[in-house]
Amino acid sequence: MVRLFSVFSLRNLLVLSVALNVSLILRVLYEKESRVISGLSLDNSREALRTDSMPSEAHATEREHLSMPSSSSSSSSVDSNGRDRVINLDHGDPTMYERYWQQTGDKSTILIPGWQSMSYFSDAGSLCWFLEPEFAKEIIRLHKIVGNAVTEDRYIVVGTGSTQLYQAVLYALSPLDAVEPLSVVSASPYYSSYPLITDCLKSGLYKWAGDAQSFNKEGPYIELVTSPNNPDGYVRQSVVNKSGGILVHDLAYYWPQYSPIAAAADHDIMLFTVSKSTGHAGMRVGWALVKDEEVAKKMVKYVELNTIGVSKDSQLRAAKVLQVVTDGCKYPTSEEGSLFDFAAHLMEERWKLLRAAVRQSGLFTLPEFPPGSCRFLNISFAPRPAFAWLKCEAPIEDCEAFLRSNNILTRSGIHFGVGPQYVRISMLDRDENYDVFVDRLSTIHLRQSMQGR
Amino acid sequence: MVRLFSVFSLRNLLVLSVALNVSLILRVLYEKESRVISGLSLDNSREALRTDSMPSEAHATEREHLSMPSSSSSSSSVDSNGRDRVINLDHGDPTMYERYWQQTGDKSTILIPGWQSMSYFSDAGSLCWFLEPEFAKEIIRLHKIVGNAVTEDRYIVVGTGSTQLYQAVLYALSPLDAVEPLSVVSASPYYSSYPLITDCLKSGLYKWAGDAQSFNKEGPYIELVTSPNNPDGYVRQSVVNKSGGILVHDLAYYWPQYSPIAAAADHDIMLFTVSKSTGHAGMRVGWALVKDEEVAKKMVKYVELNTIGVSKDSQLRAAKVLQVVTDGCKYPTSEEGSLFDFAAHLMEERWKLLRAAVRQSGLFTLPEFPPGSCRFLNISFAPRPAFAWLKCEAPIEDCEAFLRSNNILTRSGIHFGVGPQYVRISMLDRDENYDVFVDRLSTIHLRQSMQGR
Known part of the structure; x- marks a missing residue:
């Protein structure tokens, strides 16, 4: 352990230095580019962020899975990065x-x-009577310019987040007169909320049936295909090879900042x-x-029963x-540029920093992705997912606890249907938190952390 | 029938004339008052309402209960009141x-x-982490000035409408390990959505058990007390006299425009x-x-699972x-006056018009309410509910069908746990629709309508 300690001290100093250099170089490059376009320093605009919009710190230890981030990011800078500052990347x-x-x-x-x-009503005569027509129009415009989904011959159903739409789909696809609940499966690692939401009311209509790869029950079922996948970022296809299955595609992350847009998705039910x-x-x-009119109608019915529509203001x-966003794609020379360019650059930078830190530390591994051609950005690149699916290597057994002892909050692999050696880490937090996270990850001492538990 | 026809023709002309006069007198009086305060004509501002915000007409006959108002209000005036114009007062x-x-x-x-x-988070450190602190503050301010509910020593849980909060309450009160679902009851006539929402997912946690007045099952149960009641407007108290019951008070209509504020409600769970x-x-x-911390926490958990919080924009x-609204109460001499003064005047006017029409027609009856003292408005008045609970007298058996044949859409009593001789009619529609409704109600010919079916 003593040997490890000294080895990691040196290594970590090195990785910290490398990471900071890469970060600075990339940021200078990107910000220079932005300044030329906008005449605005990103750092200045970042500083102008209202600090009162930042969540406060509290109750770091009593958090529950998926519950409030009892501890969340503070607004201190990288320079004042104390080890006791909790970085919450669980959500x-x-x-x-x-x-x-x-x-x-x-x-x-x-x-x-x-x-x-x-009024309760947005468009009383239409199938989804609580969908604002202006929003529907912009959804179609955006998909058309990005090319990530086919919108022709589809019904649009709006929901209070895709979480509500997931439940609307379950309601819509479950026969009301079935003798037993419909099985709902997804290949592990699957989104941790799926089993919780599916089973929280002990519905007689549907029931979580676990990992799609080991599903072998006869009869109808729903298979959730999340692509790119939450938590691991891989592009996915259906894995259950049986009749009677209905596929639901959760495409929340099928956008060019995360993954190359290979083709317009053309599935029966797609969630965004x-x-x-x-x-x-x-x-x-x-x-x-949604392709099928009856399915769309039943989804609308669920949202009506559950919340009588969706906030018009939102x-x-x-x-x-x-x-x-669409205008920014059409006119990329506008002051602020395109959202996708901004986010793609940032994700690329963040993944480089993370991989550098992980490579040097020797404590962790990350998924590797082959590059793919993106028809929207017109370049080939490897996915840079919204979550890092980090694996702690031996002797660390519980990766979430290990990182928590270093005041980094993540979500354990056990919630995603796999083991505790994995964690999911959000890559979408504010710059100052992400910087502290990568910095700290590269300087974690195995010995120190193991003692701290 | 022929005799009835001639009698009703005369009567109806009379009632139309009386109704129009009462309407004009009341409006002149109220608008004069408003003009003195604001220097603004209500009619002018009413005309300025964007017509594009009005729902369009369609599919009058194929409506489903609680579904979209396939036919809704048009923007034509009282003068162009054709009999074929559909007035939708279902919602x-x-x-x-x-x-x-x-x-x-x-x-x-x-x-x-x-x-x-x-961010997903509004106040990460608080029990209801998705509640905007500014909104919480204004909720307390409003209750304090109106005096309709005690806010001290309560947790505030925000929901996507009180509909979602109703489900959150069911989830929070149902033991997860119970052998059978918890019974949910309410005295009939009860809000038509309660049974639909409660049973839509065939939950193993809770189950609709119907009219509270005939409920006699042993064991724990939830009793919903809606006061003033939807649909009939009466002030209510619990009716099940058994141990093991938990009361949930739906106080959506406990505001001074609808009902005298007798005292600040002080119940364990109150919904607004x-x-x-x-x-x-x-x-x-x-x-x-919500009084109990554990109940509030479980409600928050439900909203988290169901929709990951509530629209921040809204x-x-x-x-x-x-x-x-609160400022308008504090400074009633402001330009627009108080919302409650505005709405109380309007509801009083509308109920007078409706009672005049119903009295003269002889086809219908309405609930009668004793006057009560309102500690907010400092006057005594009889309730003027948000819905009219109309009963069709013999020979009309199906009141909803009868009114529908006159192009007035209402909700049948059968959805509220009583018979088809009752309907619920919204009293909160735009002026032009309400005027057409009262006018038409007073001139319905029994013979003509019965033939039309």
Whole structure:
């Protein structure tokens, strides 16, 4: 252990230095580019971020899975990076996007008078009567320019985040008169919320049936295909090879900042959300593209029973934000540039930093991705997912506990249907938190940490 | 029938004339008062309402209960009141409030920049981590000035409308390890959505058990007490007199425009919504005041699982709107006056018109309410509920079908646990629709309608 300690001290100093250099070089390069376009320093605009929008720190140890981030990011800078500062990367809170939206200024600002949008109804005559027509229009525009999904001959169903739409799909696909609940499966590692949401009310309509790879029950089932996958970022296809299955594609991360857009997805049921496309998690808005009219109708019915529609205010704001994104793609020389360029650069930078830190530390491994051609960005690149699916190598057995003892909060692999040697780490936090995280990861002492437990 | 026809023709002409006179007198009186205060004609501001916000007409006959208003209000005036124009009063869409909010102008306008409220979290350290602190503050301010609910020693849980909070309560109160689902009851006539929402997923946690008055099962149960009641407007108390029951108070209509505020409600679990207090149904925001910390925590957990929180945009807008309402109460001489004065006047006028029409027609009856003292408005008055619970007298057996044959869409009593001789009618629609409705109700020919079926 003593030997390890000294080895890691030296190694870690090296990796810290390398990481900071790479970070500085990349940032200088990218910011120079931005300044030429916008005349605005990203650092300045970052500093202008309201500190009162940052969550406060509290209750670091009593957190529950998926519950509030009892401890969250503070607003201190890298320079004042104390070891006792808790970095919460458990949730995929997409606050890294704030910096882009600051640059768009008034373009993305929305003004809602007190008398507007008072009715329950957005478009009483349409199948999804609570869908704002303006939002529907912008969804189609965005998919058309990005080329990530076919919108023709589809019904759009809006939901309070794609989380509600997932439940709407389960409701829509489950026969009301079935003798036993419909099985719901997904290949592990699967999104940790799927089993929790599916089983939380002990529904007689549907039931979580675990890992799709080992599913061998006869009869109808639903297979969830998350692609790129949450948590590991791989592009996926259905794995259950049986009749009677209905596929649901969760495409929350199928955007060019995370993964090459190989082709327009053309599935029966596709789920999207603004949380991961534009970074507006607080809006709670998602959308489904649905081929079958009856399925779409039943999904609408669920959202009606569950929440009598979806916030109009957020839909109007989402329409505005998508409009700015699409316009930014059409006119990339605009002041703020394209959201996807911004986010793609940032994700590339972050993944480079992370891989450098992981490579040097020798304590962890990360998934490797082959590069692919992106028809939107017109380049070939390897995926840079919204989450890092980190594996702790031996002798570390519980990766989440190991990182927690270093005040880095992540989500354990056990919630994703695999073992505790894995954790999921959000890559979408604010710059100052991400920087502290990578810095700390590269300087973790195995001995110190193991003693601390 | 021929005799009835001639009698009703004369009667109806009379009632139409009386109703129009009462309407004109009341409006002149109220508008004169408003003009003195604001220098603004209500009719002018009403005309300024955007017509593009009105739902379109379609599919009048194929409507389903609680589904989209396939046919809805058009924007034509009373003068062009054709018999074929469908008046949809099935839903409690509170569009009558648009007129008030127009008068508040910029005061109630909200501006949200693109970079704001992007995180999932509103107040990471608090029990309800997705509750905007500003909204919580305004909830307390409003209850304090109106005096309709005790807020001390309560947790506030925000929901996507009180509909979601109702489900959160069921989840929070149901033991996870129970051998059979918890019974949920409410005295009939009960809110038509309760049974539908409770049973839609065939939950193993809870189950709709019908009319509370005939409930006699042993063991724990939940009793829903809606007061004033939806649909009939009566003030209510618990009716099940057994041990093991948990009361949930739905106080959506306990506001001074509908009912005298006799005292501050002081129950364990109380539900409210902006839809019926300020008229902002499109926001999808409600709140619960909860005494027990564990119950509040489990409710938060449900909202987290169901929708990962509640739209921040709508919460910010709701905060603004409640602030304007409270300020309007504090400074009633302001330009727009108090929301409650506006709505109380309008509801009084509407109920007078409705009672005049019903009295003269002889086809219907309405509930009668004793007057009560209101500690907020400092006067005594009889309730003027948000819904009219109309009974068709013999020979009409199916009141909903009878009114539908006259192109008035209402919700049948069968959905509220009683017979088809009753219907629920929204009293909160826009002026032009309400006027056409009262006018038409007073001129319905029994013979003509019965033939038309």
